[in-house]
Amino acid sequence: QQPVQSPQAVILREGEDAVINCSSSKALYSVHWYRQKHGEAPVFLMILLKGGEQKGHEKISASFNEKKQQSSLYLTASQLSYSGTYFCGTAGGSGGGADGLTFGKGTHLIIQP
C-alpha cells in the first residue's frame, strides 16, 4: 500500500519554510526522500533508517517516527531551486534482504520569487 503524502501541493515564497509529511500503514525499516524536476529523473535527498541512522545532503533535514510510521521532510529558507515534486519511498521488513520501495504519490512544491 502506498504511503500517504501531505500536502499534495504547496506554493511558497522564496525564503519561506515547508514541511512535507509521509505516513505509512505498515511497520517501516527505511524511508527515502527524492526530488524530481519536470522532465528529469528523481534525485536522492535523504534516507532515514530504523534505529535512527540518517544519510543525506547537509542542507536537507528530516525526521522518522518509527512508532507512528511517519516521516517529515523539512525545507528551510527555500530557494527557487527547491521547486519540484517530492516523493517519499518506504520499505518494511528488517532491511536484511532486498526489497523495493513503495512510493507516495508526491508533493508538488512551487517556490516563487
Place this chain on the structure above:
Amino acid sequence: DVKVTQSSRYLVKRTGEKVFLECVQDMDHENMFWYRQDPGLGLRLIYFSYDVKMKEKGDIPEGYSVSREKKERFSLILESASTNQTSMYLCASSLSLRWEQYFGPGTRLTVT
C-alpha cells in the same frame, strides 16, 4: 558518478507488440528496479532484482516480465503491449536499502 542509462528516451509501439526496455548501470550495484510513473499515481514498483537471474515481483507486475542475465543489465519486457501500458518507465539501481537509489532518465512509452 553513478550512471544508469536506459536504451530509449521515447518509444512508440503498437498494441500486441513485444517490447523490450533496457537498463544498464555502471556501479556494480546488486539491486536493480523497474518503476512506472503516471500522473497522480507517483512511482509504482513493477519488478526488482537483487542478483543475477534473481527477480521479485513488485506492486504491479501484471503484464510485465524481467530478465537479468548480467549484473549491470536489467531488462523489462512487455510480452504483448497494451494501451494501458502507455507510461513513463524508470529504472533504478542501488547497493541496498541502506543506500540511495540512482535513477535513469526514463523511457516514455506510447502504445497505440
